[in-house]
Amino acid sequence: MELNVGVVGVGVMGxxxxxxxxxxxxVRLVGVADPDPFRQAAIEQDLEIPAYSNPEELLGRVQAVSIASPTSHHYAQARMFLEAGIHVLLEKPMTRTAHEARELVRIAEQRGLVLQVGHIVRFYRAVSDLMQLVRGPWVLEARRVGNNRRIRDIGVVLDLMIHDLDLVLLLLKERPNRYTVVGRQVDGLDEYAQAVLDFPSGARALFTASRISPMAERSLTITQPGEVLRLDFNSEYTELSLHRAPLGASDPDKVEPNGRTQVQVERTAFNNDNPLRRQLKHFVDRIQKGEPPLVTLEDDLLALELALELSAALQPVMAR
Structure with missing residues (x-):
């Protein structure tokens, strides 16, 4: 039997x-909801499905829904669908406050519904491989920068940095015990942020996120005993590279005459064959087949709470 689904908010991601x-x-896509008549018309023409002005018009038509509206609407919309017995995939960040997010989790668990947060980075094939390679890291450095200010209701920490916060938290499986964060505001919103997080294991994580950079970069570099792992994302593929001493070397720290240490590099390129499709299929399979979640809702809450805390503590960089 097909699962009737709808989408709330059909901007770029929706x-x-x-x-x-x-x-x-x-799956049967039965309709979308968006207040913009131009977006409604575009979807109706492209996908030949009904487009409504209000999310309420999807009630009674759908069994599951993706919510990709602005973050300021997430709580009210997700609560409405959950209370109507409808499964929800909620784009990140979940909500504007931790209290709202925990309330949604409570309702979903109480009613036995799937509530899934749209952290798409979890569904990159390279990330799955990376999870198997990380062992006692010393330093993790994540950079997610570009020139795109289309999101105007949240700052750069909740918009971009949260992707990497989530990934690092899943890799380390521990909460940070201290942090510092600085940033820059443009037109009243944080558009650049840099954070340093220290963890009980001794690992240190550095995060840079920007929506005002003239150059685009999405990368994660992990330094751990004897090797460096680097994940480079781009629009077509993700490259996972491993830098370490040559296998079988008697002394991995042996220095050559020119003063350099021998390094062996292995590179694997992963075609980014639609991680969003894998994410949505996972959501559907959880509903139809009872498949277990990739991560827990507590993992989702931790990433959100940390992003909210960093955003609140962000101190502007002083002009020199």
């Missing part, structure tokens, strides 16, 4: 959700 659902086996 439109991607709708397009994926339209081609997903076992």
């Amino acid at each position: 439109t991607y959700h709708a397009q994926v659902y339209a081609g997903l086996p076992g």
